[in-house]
Amino acid sequence: TRPLSTWAQNIAPSPTLAVDAKAKAMIAAGEDVCGFAAGEPDFDTPEHIKEACIAALKSGKTKYAPTPGILPLREAIAADYAARAGLNFTPAQVVVSPGGKFSCYLAIMAVCSPGDEVILPAPYWVSYPEMIKLAGATPKIVLADDTTGFRLTAAQVEAAVTPKTKLIIINSPSNPTGAVYTRAEMEAIMAVALKHNLYVMSDEIYEHLIYDGAKHVSPATFSAEAAARTITVSGFSKTYSMTGWRLGTLVAPAPIAKAVAEIQSQTSSNATTFAQYGALAALTEKEKTKAAVEAMMAAFDRRRKYLHAEINKIPGISCLLAQGAFYLFPNISKFGLSSAEFCEKLLEQQKVAAVFGSAFGAEGYLRLSYATSDEMIKKGVERLAAFCANLK
Ligand code: PLP
Numbered sequence: 519t520r521p522l523s524t525w526a527q528n529i530a531p532s533p534t535l536a537v538d539a540k541a542k543a544m545i546a547a548g549e550d551v552c553g554f555a556a557g558e559p560d561f562d563t564p565e566h567i568k569e570a571c572i573a574a575l576k577s578g579k580t581k582y583a584p585t586p587g588i589l590p591l592r593e594a595i596a597a598d599y600a601a602r603a604g605l606n607f608t609p610a611q612v613v614v615s616p617g618g619k620f621s622c623y624l625a626i627m628a629v630c631s632p633g634d635e636v637i638l639p640a641p642y643w644v645s646y647p648e649m650i651k652l653a654g655a656t657p658k659i660v661l662a663d664d665t666t667g668f669r670l671t672a673a674q675v676e677a678a679v680t681p682k683t684k685l686i687i688i689n690s691p692s693n694p695t696g697a698v699y700t701r702a703e704m705e706a707i708m709a710v711a712l713k714h715n716l717y718v719m720s721d722e723i724y725e726h727l728i729y730d731g732a733k734h735v736s737p738a739t740f741s742a743e744a745a746a747r748t749i750t751v752s753g754f755s756k757t758y759s760m761t762g763w764r765l766g767t768l769v770a771p772a773p774i775a776k777a778v779a780e781i782q783s784q785t786s787s788n789a790t791t792f793a794q795y796g797a798l799a800a801l802t803e804k805e806k807t808k809a810a811v812e813a814m815m816a817a818f819d820r821r822r823k824y825l826h827a828e829i830n831k832i833p834g835i836s837c838l839l840a841q842g843a844f845y846l847f848p849n850i851s852k853f854g855l856s857s858a859e860f861c862e863k864l865l866e867q868q869k870v871a872a873v874f875g876s877a878f879g880a881e882g883y884l885r886l887s888y889a890t891s892d893e894m895i896k897k898g899v900e901r902l903a904a905f906c907a908n909l910k
Pocket of ligand 1: 557616617618619620622643689692693718721723753754761764766787820
């Protein structure tokens, strides 16, 4: 048989999904596993969102939708950006896709050609390097470790720019670190992007999951010049606990949005039609959504503080208190094991599932998701402490 494509041969499967699948298989086999690997909220989708989807399904919204998404949803997304961020997008600048992941892929496919370089801050979300490679471009990985709060400086960006650089990816709040850039930090990075005429993909999927009074910043709001080169990606998965619905959003200058919609028209066609009506309810039934999101946020914040405090009690581990998303990224380098070995042993010996830092381009760390129950976190962190005590 002939070999598969270079794309198929070069793609690395998602390590986060793999660790999570292994943990779930162990649980299914009756093992008592504490899972810190999931990248999804442990809550159900709020009831009013499910009801709106059911109503749409019953009323026959079961056919193809317009490629960029149903108009009322695109209008609601544009209105939401206008109300929150003062960003004035027309519905023609909005594209709804089957998941924020696909929105990212479309954005990269719309701006990157073979030979282009993409500046990718590490620790990075696992899918970015693979998407960049699928576009034929090259990821230029720049590491920001815990000494700078996992946030890249403008000087690091400047040093990574070459004549081939086409795009920079920014993800604040970050998966895997939970880091949130300040406005000043983001402005400094945007100044470098503008100076070198780069496109910017700002993945803001965790924009509503922010703690300690930190402020989310959208680079597209900085200036007309910034808006003219920024593609802002977000979605419904994390904020509204809708991971299985597969609904992502993208807003961009009209020519980019048009290109993105054209690629979508030849690949996925559109996001699931009746699911889009559920998303519409998330944005329009504001009071109900607000109450549901606040309840989830209160739980996340409680767990974040608890996990952070307990982790830092473990000799040998140090962990920053992240201000966003639902992840902590503790430093385990003192134990002298690779992060992959650490995670493998942790799962074998203590049945605790966590994702190794090297999956995110940062050796010496673990990603712990606290989107799991308080009891699970308590039990998991006790086991982690026992594991570390044994290693010493
Ligand atoms: N971007 C980041 C940084 C993520 O962590 C995720 C999900 O894990 C996504 C995008 C995509 O989420 P979805 O495809 O569920 O909308």
